Amino acid sequence: MSQDVLSTETSRRQLQQIITGLSDGVILLELDETIVWANDAALAMHGVERIGELGADAKEYARRFALRYRNNHPVPVANYPISRVARGETFSDVLVELTPTHDEARTWVHRVRSLVVTDNHGEPASLVLIMDDVTDWASAEQRFEKTFAANPAPAVICRLSDLRYIKVNPGFLEMTGYARDQVIGHSTYELDVLDQAENKDLAKQRLREGATIPQMQAELRMADGGSKQVIVAGQPLEFNDEPCMLFSFVDMEPRHKAEIALRQSEERFAKAFRLTPVPILVCSAADQVVLDVNEAFLDTLAYPREEVLGKTIAEIDFIHDRGAKTALFMALENSASLDRVDVRVRKKDAELIDCAVSADTVNIQDSPCYLLVLMDITERKRTELELVAAIEEVMKDASWFSRTLIEKLANVKNVNSPQLPSVSYTDLTAREREVLELICEGLADKEIAARLKLAPNTVRNHVATVYSKLDLHSRGEAIVWARERGLFSSAGRSRGQR
Template sequence: MSQDVLTTETNRRQLQQIIAGLSDGVILLEADKTILWANDAALAMHGVSRVNQLGANAKEYAKRFNLRYRNNHPVPTESYPINRIAGGEVFSDVLVEVTPSDDEESLWVHNVRSLQLTDSAGQVESLVLIMSDVTEWASAEQRFEKTFNANPAPAVICRLSDLRYIKVNQGFLEMTGYTRDQVIGVSTYELDILDGAEKRDLAIERLRQHTTIPQMQAELKLPERGNKQVIVAGQPLEINEEACMLFSFVDMEPRHKVELALRQSEERFAKAFRLTPVPTLVCGAENELVIDVNEAFLETLGYPSEEVLGKTVEEIDFIDDSGTRTRLFAALEKAGKLDRVDVRIRKKGGELIECNVSADTVNIQDSPCYLLVLMDITERKRTEVELVAAIEEVMKDASWFSRTLIEKLANVKSVNSPKLPSVSFTDLTARERDVLGLICEGLADKEIAARLKLALNTVRNHVSTVYSKLDVHSRSEAIVWARERGLFASEWRPKAQR
């Protein structure tokens, strides 16, 4: 064996001893692409334990391991680092994903650089591939990329060393109409995202200091002319150990459209509220505080606006009966709306009018309110009452009532009857129910006394108590009350039919 060969072998053994314990992976090759040796770190980065498992040479290595670039494109065999170094190429920081051909689940990311060892004559003696395992870093980088690209909020990332954009997500491209090529690599001087910012000087100062840029309004110039109103903010971060600034944006256009639509809706509501000839009132749902009334309300009830606005419904006291007011708002709170409830309203001068009250819940400045509409039905009520009174005067003896007449009276009195809680049939005693049932049969007091074997005065007392509890004033009203509730329906027939 010649001295040169001995020297080469000695040098290689010494080199192997030096690099065996390094954390970086090292693979030694002959100039003819034969794989001579690899340290434990290089073997681990390929998922093998012996050098022959890497393959005898570059050709076998390419069969056993698939390489891909970080953009997921396959690395051509001639571009494998092991072939590039054999071709005399010197390179550094080549990022490749390495996967065994027989195990696609395993994956490593290598950062590879090349090194040529020469002899004393300057001839290439050995080829060296040095690789670092950056799998963990690449995984974190990939997660960041996916998150950044999937984020619907428009964003760009600017490298602070040269103020050029290095990343842009789909949200920014869709918001502005720029293409990726029109953003990536472009300077902030060419695409000034802080142009028109309300605190531009502060933003530029924070950008120089590599500190957080607070939210502020700005104008983005669009590629096809025009500007877009946005809110922009900046957050410093590091990418590949380089200081960067993440700019995120909020498009103000949808908000402006919503605000415009809301303002137009409120204007239409206000105009309709003012012009409607029906008395209308708006009050808070929680405190019943009157927020607004229309002219028809003030004219009909005779109040000046200063005696109504800012007061509660209870303080104004225009609903004649406090119990009715309590039940009305309790029903409104439960159902959220009311439809044509009969309520007696008191004008400022004390005059009473009959009204149909309809109500609904509306949101005004994000607060729930009640909209009350008062329809004056005094004349109609008076006509109905006069009609019923005339009939009752002619037919005071309920025994003359035919079923048809009873139903017509019930319909007349219940067309707009209140839907508020009232007296229940169960509020009557057993004897009072018997009396009411016989009244509905058309029996007079004497006949009821005979049927129930009671004194006439006792029957009259029971009848009076029934009237009082039901808030009625005659036999016909008592019969109508029972008819509305479906009570004693089978008993409603004229005596002549028995």
């Protein structure tokens, strides 16, 4: 064996001993592309245990392992790192995804560089592939890429070394109208996202230092020459092993429009609330504390504002019947709204007025509140009482009156009054209903007693019970009450038309 060959073999053994324990993967090739040696790290990075499983040479290696670029395009066999080093090329930082052709479920990402070892005469003696397993890094980078692209918040990343933008997400392009090539590769001097920042000097200083830029308002230039109000912030990060700055933005225009719309809505409500001639009160739903009243409320009930605002409904005590007040708010709590419920309201001077209360639940500053509208129906009530009195006079001697005329008198109020539910009618017994029906026919107690074959005292007791259950006080009121609810109308007409 010649001295040169011996020297070469000795050097190769020494080289192998040196690199065996390295964490980098190393593959040695002869000049004829034969794979002669690989360390344990290189075998592990290919998912094999013996050098023969890598393939005898570069061509067999290419059949056993499929390589793809990071953009998912296949690497042509001629461009495999092992093929390029076999041609004597030197290169560094080539990123490839490697997948065994017999096990496509397994994939590694390698960062590969080459080395050509020369002999004493400067001629190539051995070819070396050196690789790092950067699978975890690539996976993290891929997750970042997906997250960055999917993030709806507009964002760009600029490299601190030259202040050029290296990444932009769809949110930024959509917000500004720029195309990707109008951002990527351009510098912050060409597209200055901090140009109109409210604290521009601080932001620029933090950018130079690679430090966090706090949130601040800014005016961002758009692709069409216009501008948009935004909130901008900067966060330093490492990307591709380079210090960078991530700029993120919040488009203030939708919020600004929403604020204007809300303010206009509040102004319209406030104006309508203030100018409406009908008394209106707003109280919290939780504790019934009065939050606001309009001028009509103060004028109608003769209260000064300071004696109403901040007080509870119970403290003001303007609803005359406490039972009606309790029932009103219980119904409002259950159904969220009410329509024209009759209540008696007490003014500050103790004068009572009749009101129809309508109410609804509204949200004010995210808190449920009750809006109460009070319609003064005192005059209407007075008219109804006059009608009842007139009917009472008629019923004192109804024997010569046409039954049709009596029914018309009793039903006059139905023209302008809503039909009311006959809930209380169900509280009457069958006998009490018979008595009420005969009252509506115009029969006196003695006539009812004869018709039902009852003692007069028994009839009087039934009449009193009917009045008590229905909160009535006279025959006239009973007739009006029944006609309002559409009771006995057909029966009354058939009996009355004699």
